[in-house]
Amino acid sequence: MGEGGAVDGDLVVNRRVRIPAAELHERFSRSSGPGGQGVNTTDSRVELSFDLARSPSVPEDLRERALERLAGRLVEGTLTVAASEHRAQLRNRAAAAERLRSQLAAAFAPAPAQRRPTRPTRGSQRRRLETKRQRSDVKRLRRSTDD
Incomplete structure (x- = not known):
């Protein structure tokens, strides 16, 4: 497979996106x-690109979320990842595919649930104030009395 070709199989990102x-x-x-x-003769570095902005495979709601989250990494709506850590092109292809899959999965993931604020318990407030009082006493006793 040469310049600008596609990888061998579909990339499964999550249950909704293939x-x-x-x-x-x-x-x-x-x-x-x-x-x-070998480094001088083999093309082992791989750049894998995916046009997120114009892909028909991504549902609209996920596309908007991903475009917003990946805004700093996109060039004209296209996400590109590179892999060159292995000497073999085949292993770099697999590494690039996995890197792309994980970045898209993170971008498609729903936002974590909002934390519901809780109030400190009466016991925790009492313990906190008691600790503050004890610390204050220690500091007061350390002061010099030569005034």
Whole structure:
């Protein structure tokens, strides 16, 4: 598979979102770092791109949430992740797919429930004030009496 091709299988993000391979675009380039002579000849670095803003696979409510949460990472509505930590292109492809899947899953996740404020119990208030009184006494007793 060459420049601009798609990955081999669909990317399952969660129960509601399955991204077909045709919507994912890969780009390969040479990795930097260790690898000996092979690093100069193999295109093992992988960039995986997904056009979130125009994808028909993402429900509208999830798309809006993800576009808002990933705003700093998107370039014209497209999310791109790169992987070059492995020497083999196949392992970098899998790493990039997993990175994309986890970022999308986090962006699609619902917001955590709002914390319901609670009042301190009478006992906890009493203990707090008693501790403050004891600390005040300790500090008062440490003061010099040479006034």
